[in-house]
Amino acid sequence: MTTPETFEPKIVGFLCNWCTYAGADLAGVSRLKYPPNVLPVRVMCSGRVEPELVLKAFWEGADGVLISGCHPGDCHYIEGNYKTLRRKELLDRLLEQFGIEKERLRLTWVSASEGDLWARVVTETVEAVRRLGPLGRTRDRLQSCDGILAADLPAGGCCHGEHPAAEGGGTGGR
Amino acid sequence: MSAPDARIGVYVCHCGTNIAGTVDVPAVRDFAAGLPGVVVARDYKYMCADPGQDLIKKDIKELGVNRVIVASCSPRMHEPTFRRCLQLAGLNAYYFEMANIREQVAWCTADKAAATKKAQALVRGAVARVPYHEPLEERTSPVCPVTLIVGGGVAGIEAALKIASSGNKVWLVEREPSIGGNMARFDKTFPTLDCAACILTPKMADVGRHPNITLLTYSEVLEVSGFIGNFEVTIKKRARSVRHGVCTGCGVCYSKCPTKVPSEFDVGLGERTAIYVPFPQAVPNVPVIDREVCRQFTKGKCGICQKVCPAGAVDYEQQDEIIKEKFGVIIIATGFEVFDPSLAPQYGYGRYPDVYTALQFERMTNASGPTTGRVVCRNGQEPKAVAILHCIGSRDKNYYPYCSRVCCMASVKAAHLAKEKSGGAEIYEFYIDMRTFGKQYEEFYNRVQEEGVHFIRGKGAEVIEKDGRLVVHAEDTLLGLYREVPVDMVVLNTALIPHADAGRVAQIFNIQRSQDGFYLEAHIKLDPMKTATEGVYLAGACQSPKDIPDSVAQGAGAAAEALQRIVAGEVVISPVTCAIDADRCAGCRMCIPLCPYTAITFNAEKGVSECNEALCKGCGTCVASCASGAARLKHFDQRQLLAQIEGVAAS
Numbered sequence: 001m002t003t004p005e006t007f008e009p010k011i012v013g014f015l016c017n018w019c020t021y022a023g024a025d026l027a028g029v030s031r032l033k034y035p036p037n038v039l040p041v042r043v044m045c046s047g048r049v050e051p052e053l054v055l056k057a058f059w060e061g062a063d064g065v066l067i068s069g070c071h072p073g074d075c076h077y078i079e080g081n082y083k084t085l086r087r088k089e090l091l092d093r094l095l096e097q098f099g100i101e102k103e104r105l106r107l108t109w110v111s112a113s114e115g116d117l118w119a120r121v122v123t124e125t126v127e128a129v130r131r132l133g134p135l136g137r138t139r140d141r142l143q144s145c146d147g148i149l150a151a152d153l154p155a156g157g158c159c160h161g162e163h164p165a166a167e168g169g170g171t172g173g174r
Numbered sequence: 175m176s177a178p179d180a181r182i183g184v185y186v187c188h189c190g191t192n193i194a195g196t197v198d199v200p201a202v203r204d205f206a207a208g209l210p211g212v213v214v215a216r217d218y219k220y221m222c223a224d225p226g227q228d229l230i231k232k233d234i235k236e237l238g239v240n241r242v243i244v245a246s247c248s249p250r251m252h253e254p255t256f257r258r259c260l261q262l263a264g265l266n267a268y269y270f271e272m273a274n275i276r277e278q279v280a281w282c283t284a285d286k287a288a289a290t291k292k293a294q295a296l297v298r299g300a301v302a303r304v305p306y307h308e309p310l311e312e313r314t315s316p317v318c319p320v321t322l323i324v325g326g327g328v329a330g331i332e333a334a335l336k337i338a339s340s341g342n343k344v345w346l347v348e349r350e351p352s353i354g355g356n357m358a359r360f361d362k363t364f365p366t367l368d369c370a371a372c373i374l375t376p377k378m379a380d381v382g383r384h385p386n387i388t389l390l391t392y393s394e395v396l397e398v399s400g401f402i403g404n405f406e407v408t409i410k411k412r413a414r415s416v417r418h419g420v421c422t423g424c425g426v427c428y429s430k431c432p433t434k435v436p437s438e439f440d441v442g443l444g445e446r447t448a449i450y451v452p453f454p455q456a457v458p459n460v461p462v463i464d465r466e467v468c469r470q471f472t473k474g475k476c477g478i479c480q481k482v483c484p485a486g487a488v489d490y491e492q493q494d495e496i497i498k499e500k501f502g503v504i505i506i507a508t509g510f511e512v513f514d515p516s517l518a519p520q521y522g523y524g525r526y527p528d529v530y531t532a533l534q535f536e537r538m539t540n541a542s543g544p545t546t547g548r549v550v551c552r553n554g555q556e557p558k559a560v561a562i563l564h565c566i567g568s569r570d571k572n573y574y575p576y577c578s579r580v581c582c583m584a585s586v587k588a589a590h591l592a593k594e595k596s597g598g599a600e601i602y603e604f605y606i607d608m609r610t611f612g613k614q615y616e617e618f619y620n621r622v623q624e625e626g627v628h629f630i631r632g633k634g635a636e637v638i639e640k641d642g643r644l645v646v647h648a649e650d651t652l653l654g655l656y657r658e659v660p661v662d663m664v665v666l667n668t669a670l671i672p673h674a675d676a677g678r679v680a681q682i683f684n685i686q687r688s689q690d691g692f693y694l695e696a697h698i699k700l701d702p703m704k705t706a707t708e709g710v711y712l713a714g715a716c717q718s719p720k721d722i723p724d725s726v727a728q729g730a731g732a733a734a735e736a737l738q739r740i741v742a743g744e745v746v747i748s749p750v751t752c753a754i755d756a757d758r759c760a761g762c763r764m765c766i767p768l769c770p771y772t773a774i775t776f777n778a779e780k781g782v783s784e785c786n787e788a789l790c791k792g793c794g795t796c797v798a799s800c801a802s803g804a805a806r807l808k809h810f811d812q813r814q815l816l817a818q819i820e821g822v823a824a825s
Contacts, residue, residue: 012823017250018706019686025248028277033284036292039822040278041299042249043810044750048794056816060823073681076706077793078770087798112706113688119282 009129011064012057013038013122016046016081019070019111026115034119035126038066045069046107047080051091054105058095059142064104064129068121071109081109098142101132180211180305183239184297185230187221187246189276196280198290202245205294209301213237222252227259234263241304245273245297266309268749268809271300295822302821306813310749315788317403317745318502319343321736324395324683327355328722329714330507331377332729333736338386342740345388345499346381347395347409352456354378355509359439359453359533361540361547363722364587365618371542375455382457390497392462398504398682401791402709403745405501413492415463416449421487423459425451427479435467437544441534444544449479449488454542463488503709503736506683506693507729508676510715513567513574513669521566521666522637526644527552529637529664532584539591549596549663557599557662560592561646563634564605567669574669576690579719581667582609586619588665589627601627602659604634604648612723630657637664670719683710692718703732708745711735750792750809756782758804765796765805 015021021042027034043049046069057065067088069081084107092102106125110118184206188194199217207215214233218226221244233239242265244256249272257267275293283289321337323330326348334346346353357363358378360370381387390411397408416427431447439452446452448468449461469476470490480488512533515523523529528551530538541547551557562585568578582605589601608629610619623629632648639645643660650657672691673679680687685705686694693716696704703711713732714725739745754765754774759782766774766783773789774796776782785796785805794807803812 010823012819021248022250022706024282025250025274025277028248028279028281031281034282036279036283036285036288039292039295039299040274041815041818041822042274043794043815044807045793045795048798048807048810050798050812052812053815053819056819057823060820062823070686073677074686076684077791077795078684080770080793080795083768083795083799112686113694 007130007134009037009063009126009134010061011038011066011125011129012062013040013066013068014043014046014049014053015040016069016076017042017044018076019074019109020068020118022112023110023114023118026112027118030115032115032119034122037126038122045075045077045080046084047075047077049084049087051087051094054091055142058100058104058135063132063135064106064125066106066108066121066125068108068110071111074111100135103132104129104135180241181237181239182212182241182243182301182304183230183233183237184212184215184243184245184301185221185226186215186217186275186297187226187244188217188219189246190219193246193276193280196283196286196289197275197293198286201290202275202293202297206245206297206301209298211241211305212301213239221246222255227256230256230259231263234260234265240265240269241307242270243273243297243300243304244270245275245293245300247276248274248278268310269304269307271304271307273297273300298824299818299821303814303818306811306817308808310808312749313747314744315403315747317739317743318500319740320345320501321503321505321740322347322405322407322501323505323507325355325507325509325714325716326353326381326391327507327509327714327725328357328374329509329725329729329732330355330505331381332726333505333507333713333733334381334387335377335384336730336733337736338384340737341386342737343386343388345390345501347393348389348391349394350452351392351414351462352452352458353381353389353391354453354455354457356533357722358455359540360536361543362587362591364583365612365614367587367590371455378455378457389458391458395682398684402739403502405504405709407499407501407504409497409499411495411497413494414460415465415489415492416461417487417489417492418458418460420485421460422485424484426482426484427461427488430478430482432476432478433467433469435464440537440544441531443534443537503711503739504683505711505713505732505736506679506685506716507713507732508673508679508716510670510719511673513671515566515666515668518566518573520636521563521634522639522644522664523666526637526639526664528644528662529666532581532588532665532667535588535665539595547595549592549599551662555662556596559600559602559659559661560596560663560665561602561604561634561644561659561661562588562592562665562667563646564603564667565633566666567671569606574671574690576719577609578670579609580670580721583612583615583618583721585667586610586622588667590622590625592665593625593627602646602661603627603629604632604646605629606631606633612721630659632657670715672716676716683707685710690718692716703728703735709739748792750807751787751790752785752792752794752796752805752807753787754783754785755804755806756780756784758802759783760802760804762801764799764801768795768799770795
């Protein structure tokens with residue numbers, strides 16, 4: 001039986017390449033220890049994080065999602081993080097409609113020099129999601145999203161219909 | 175879900191004990207071997223070393239591996255290394271993916287089992303992702319061979335001269351009316367007691383007359399767009415009110431000007447006129463009218479300088495000029511400012527007239543300064559005793575936690591000069607630790623000790639006034655005694671801090687700042703000149719407090735970085751850009767206002783939006799907003815990311 005003490009939440013983290021990913025690297029270089037629950041997925045900009053990616057993470061069993069980008073005004077792409085900020089408001093409402101507490105989605109700003117902040121953000125996020133408990137039954141809640149969230153869409157999906165491994169496949173002799 | 179043709183090779187790196195000390199590398203390897211599509215999984219002590227790379231090349235050739243995953247350090251470290259390795263083996267570089275199990279797993283996780291599990295999850299994410307990778311080709315773009323240098327202190331000057339002497343064009347933009355920066359304020363430099371002006375002014379003059387250098391003083395950069403090789407920069411050249419090229423620099427105008435205000439160059443110790451040159455050796459030697467205080471501008475009448483100018487150079491009608499120019503590379507050399515010690519009221523600065531900052535003291539010792547080089551109190555008397563306090567604002571968590579690096583040596587120099595220029599006053603230095611780290615620095619410290627300066631190990635705690643003298647309170651930590659030292663003059667060696675507008679400047683140039691507020695370098699040890707923005711380099715104290723030798727060295731280093739780009743003539747542009755599928759685009763135009771680079775335009779004829787990949791920088795903001803899934807960011811497309819999420823989150 002999972003108790004709040006033994007529950008280890010699974011959290012997918014979307015980290016922008018220029019600020020937070022570098023900040024997370026710095027935390028490592030500085031040997032700052034933090035919980036292993038956040039699984040980082042690198043994106044070039046937090047502005048790339050479309051709602052489907054967040055829903056996909058919950059669909060795949062994540063108990064929480066952490067998006068982290070550059071501080072407002074410091075975005076490598078000028079203002080992508082502002083777009084993320086606005087999208088987060090919408091996502092909060094969307095998640096609530098699916099019965100997912102909006103506290104399970106967190107948006108933070110961590111710069112390339114803030115390794116200590118990253119360690120703190122992860123620690124806090126993990127604790128917050130641990131208190132919320134397991135999400136459970138996510139797939140039921142996200143039923144209506146099925147189809148969007150499957151990676152292996154049929155050809156002609158979001159990948160221009162090219163076979164993902166069209167080139168170089170021949171070397172294997174298949 | 176794996177594509178049938180993907181033949182994945184996974185290589186798990188030990189990185190000596192860096193990874194293997196925390197992560198069970200063989201367990202990660204065995205785990206990877208069991209994942210769909212993986213044809214080979216290996217581990218090796220150092221994957222980045224030649225034998226490690228050879229393993230990959232061999233498997234590509236012999237096993238037909240066509241997707242490569244290296245689980246090792248951050249992609250910010252070695253992704254280029256391994257991409258090159260793939261290319262050498264004849265595979266497209268973008269069939270590569272890295273799992274960061276060092277910085278973001280081994281080094282930050284205390285528990286070994288948990289670390290191994292997280293490493294496995296990240297590898298699973300990469301394995302899920304790579305089948306959807308597609309071959310991408312890097313593009314090249316020409317580099318405009320002109321360098322922009324922002325800031326005309328000693329670092330910017332050094333960089334400008336190096337680049338100009340190589341035969342390439344440089345624009346040097348300086349906010350103040352003259353180049354020279356803080357070094358121009360000093361009288362002597364440590365450790366040799368070289369005259370600062372004697373070594374700096376020849377370089378300043380070289381900048382002023384070099385045919386390859388366009389010098390814009392009293393000017394500021396307003397806006398930067400574009401990217402390495404093709405920056406478009408908007409510069410505001412403020413109206414000087416004196417025509418350059420007509421003015422002969424005779425100086426009659428400022429000798430007749432009736433308005434006097436405190437001189438910024440003398441840090442408030444002396445006065446300047448409304449039309450002025452900040453110091454006699456200014457480059458360019460063309461005065462500027464401070465319109466905020468000039469009577470002609472504030473009251474609408476005066477006109478003396480115009481009347482007395484024999485060359486007819488004074489022009490009250492001159493307007494600010496906006497200049498737009500293209501540059502290939504940019505060097506930021508904007509320097510530092512000093513901590514305002516009135517924010518630490520215990521030292522009495524601003525309350526007691528004979529408490530000075532070190533920068534004011536520099537001006538006092540300078541022959542062209544407000545006291546013509548004599549060390550005297552406000553009452554005109556030479557001090558009998560001078561206290562020099564280290565670390566005011568530095569190494570202090572109430573203000574700035576870092577060491578400002580130059581102050582110990584500046585203090586030792588100040589002690590020497592105070593003794594020499596005051597007719598032999600007793601000098602007391604209050605220090606926490608003495609940091610005399612540079613070439614000939616310790617020797618200079620020894621020399622000044624032998625000159626009879628009293629060095630007291632203990633930070634000055636307070637300065638008070640008692641019986642008409644200043645008294646410095648401090649704990650002498652060597653004697654274990656509390657001391658009260660009466661003096662006539664106190665010099666506060668204040669912290670070197672980032673400019674108040676460093677944040678705004680960072681935004682203009684799209685660079686980052688470290689936690690101390692100085693500009694952030696690409697790597698603190700191995701890439702001190704680069705920033706995260708390609709083509710923008712750092713020189714001097716804008717990166718961290720630096721003394722003159724280090725600023726000069728970094729200025730020359732930044733020039734080498736800039737020249738490397740200019741000589742190469744072209745830069746490689748990442749193929750990670752957006753593409754819009756015309757068949758899927760509904761023509762809603764949602765993406766157009768979202769693009770920060772105006773790379774997307776609407777094709778009215780076809781009724782679809784189109785992305786100009788030459789302008790696109792690959793942020794993916796448009797992709798995230800596209801309702802019909804027509805916009806796609808190469809290498810970070812929806813399939814790849816969905817698969818990666820599936821991989822990392824699978825339990």
